[in-house]
Amino acid sequence: MDKSEFTIGLEATGIYGENLQEFLKSKAYLVKLLNPFQTTRYREQITMKKVKNDEIDSLVIALLLKSGKFSFGYITDDEYQSLYSMLHQHKVQLVKLAKRNKRLIAYSLI
Numbered sequence: 401m402d403k404s405e406f407t408i409g410l411e412a413t414g415i416y417g418e419n420l421q422e423f424l425k426s427k428a429y430l431v432k433l434l435n436p437f438q439t440t441r442y443r444e445q446i447t448m449k450k451v452k453n454d455e456i457d458s459l460v461i462a463l464l465l466k467s468g469k470f471s472f473g474y475i476t477d478d479e480y481q482s483l484y485s486m487l488h489q490h491k492v493q494l495v496k497l498a499k500r501n502k503r504l505i506a507y508s509l510i
Contacts, residue, residue: 403428409461411436418481434461435471 408424410417412433424431443460444450464470 404430406430407432407465409434409465411439411457411461432465432470434464438471439464 407430409432410421412435417433421431421433439457439460442464443452443456446460446463447456
C-alpha cells in the first residue's frame with residue numbers, strides 16, 4: 401500500500417509525541433494530531449468507564465479519525481517548549497531546596 405493511503409492518528413502529548421510526529425511526517429505519512437481532552441471524553445462515552453489502556457486508546461483514535469468528528473491537538477512551538485522545560489527544571493530545584501530547608505529547620509528545633 402502507498403503511504404498516502406494511511407492516516408495515522410496521535411494524541412497530542414506535548415514533547416513526548418513530537419519526535420514521533422516529525423519522524424512519520426518525514427516519511428511522508430499523513431499524521432493527524434488529536435486533542436487529548438476530546439479522546440478522553442469519547443473513550444468515556446463508548447466504554448462507559450474511565451478505563452484506559454493502549455488497546456482502547458487505539459480504538460478511540462481510530463473511531464474518531466473514521467468519524468471525522470475530532471478537533472486537532474497541537475504541539476507548541478520551540479520557544480514555548482524551551483521555556484516550559486526551563487520552568488520545570490527550576491521548579492524541581494525549588495522543591496529540593498524547600499525540602500532541604502524544612503529539614504534544616506526541623507533539626508535546629510530538636
